[in-house]
Amino acid sequence: MTAVVERMRLPARSRRILVIALIGILVMTISEVITGTEDLTSRSTASAALRLSIPILLAGLGGLFSERSGVVNIGLEGMMIAGTWFAAWGSWTFGPWEGVLLGIVGGGLFALLHALATVTFNVDHIVSGVAINILGLGAMRFLSSVVYTEDTGGSVIQSPPIQGIDNLSLPFLAGGDLFGWNSPDFLGWLELKGWFFISDVSGILRGFFGDVNWLTLIGIAIVPLSAWLLWRTPWGLRLRSCGEDPWAAESRGVPVRRMKYYGVVISGMLSGLAGAFLVLVQAGIYREGMTGGRGFIGLGAMIFGNWIPAGVLGGSLVFGFGDSLRFRGSDLVKSFILALAIGLILAGIYAMTRSNVRRAVVQGSVGAAFLVFFMLVGEVPNQLLNAIPYLITLFVLAVASQSLRMPAADGARYAKGEAR
């Protein structure tokens, strides 16, 4: 396990991310003081952000397995749709945990189709992925129309309400039960102290550890598990070698096609789990279109995370936070925009001290634009709140995309025995 921890503590990069995250919280705290809202770093915002980031995380990790094996997977969204439908149907017919299982199977089946097209038949990965997305939507609509007839309380676009999965609080940190004993709530106590910054940080942590869902914990546990699988086992080395250089891998006796199949199918199973999470934890019902592009946002998180599990987790938290903002109203969003403005202007000043004039000007002026927006706009209209997660994804990718390195043979066509 120390090896895993070692792997997750990516030397400079993740320490930098941690520092940036702490500065981010500090800036948000300042912004809270200015605007007089207290919700930005509260436990409810944090727990909502965590809950919303898990599907993105799972989809992102799915994309990671697939792309590490060299197959681009735009079909994550379609696989996630399959996951939502099968999870709802499973929970409705058998029970919530069977729903989870069926969601995973549903996503995996669509992934098998993607693997068949891309690995066996060498179809362009993006073309196949787009087709999977169209097919996923269509097939689930058909199944709904067959299964959720009027007498079940569902319809073509939604299932009847179904049973979800329970929550729990972690002992000691957040006052959860331990074998029937009510343990102290350390973080909650700190949060209530109202100490500047410290209470804010513990409020966020309390939101992460208190009243969490079983599936949330499983989702987070998959992060180190993926890191271990991909970087610390021979299997993982083989899988990654197929994404970096399948021809060389083949010459060393790696069954390239089979590894790619593994990568893609695991990808679909994780997307299916992401879909199951949406149904069983967030919504308690299947609705058509409920994935709302989260498969793609997951891909964005994977890219932002530089094709590394810990990075994907970071990216998902950012996007999950963005997703949570829209449910919490205009004031909070304004407070967040102010935080963005302050952060960007600070970053601009930092760039100025490093005499990087161009970056300073760009960051400073974008920050100033946010500031002007903050001061001029009275209330952010509801319709625009819905666009926030997508805007944040776009914005973050525009800022972060350049210094990243994807697997070298990601998306490459590979046929057994052929030269590159």
Added chain:
Amino acid sequence: MKRGRLLTAVVAPLVALVIAFGIAALALLLVGINPIDAYREMIVFGTSTASLIITVNDAIPLFVSALAVAIGFKMGLFNIGVEGAYLLAALFGAYVGALYSITPVLHVLSILVVCVAVGALWAFIPAILKVRRGVHEVISTIMLNFIAFSLSAWLFLNVFNAETSGLTVATDLIPVTGWIPSLNVVLGWFGIEPRAGSNLSGFLLIAIVLGVVYHYLVNKSRFGYDLRASGINPSAANASGVDPKKMIIKTMLISGGLAGLVGVSQLLGFYHQYPQDFPGGYGFAGIAVALLGRNHAVGMAFGAVLFGFMNRASLILDLKDVPKEIVTIIQGIVVLAVVIVYEIISRYVDRRTVAAAARATEADEGVVAVAT
């Protein structure tokens, strides 16, 4: 060689269609429905005059949308953002078009210009993000779709002040000078008299012109050559002097401009205003049509008509207690099947070509051996 390619182009979609209808038939059998009856109902209902007119009207935006997607595909650029672009463009077109009234043709043209400009500007965002910041266009255009939905919902109510008109909320009505007349007169020349209320969209002519222009632009022009070269081998194209960044920007602008026209047929042909339930989905379906038509203008025209036909003909299924969603399955499978079948056939043709060449070489060597 030429014949082989034509064969592939025709056979692949046909085989894919057979596969798709076959799998859909299995799905229907599984839920206890006779697929032959269902398909027969579809054909009978779908081939009435009124149905065919609706099919073509539905095929027009599908075709334009497919053109917008295909021009990007030709250089390996995936513009998934047609959906958002055309809704925004139609909204702006409706708003601007309702502000004034000039001579008929000019009014329509000016609205077209607005739509093209909005579409192109919207597509410029992912283009610049890709060129300057390295953001993959698939992700950025999908994010922009969602942003476009929110943005148009907000513009619709808060900025363009849509008001209740008739049964729905809609923007102001565009004056008659901005309408595109129907082609029912032309149908009359062929002795076809459509029922009242059944109008063949006049935008059909513009769509055909767009298809022809697309074909020549891609296959006969310098730009088209650069486009295809960038798609097949970007580094070779770059080495021969094609600036990939400029190509990306140009292609995305053209794609976005075309996307801006997707909603025009419905807007200026039928609604004459932008209602809250303005028909969506053409942008996504256009991707499927482009894949089905293999980015060829004629192929996409067939694909668009086929999709339009399936959409229309499926309406009868609900009355016969068959879930009409079966066509969405057919459409999904056909797209996946067509790319797989195409891959298999072209691999087979390649292998045969190689074998033929090998045989020819052997024969040559034989001749040489005899000569010496």
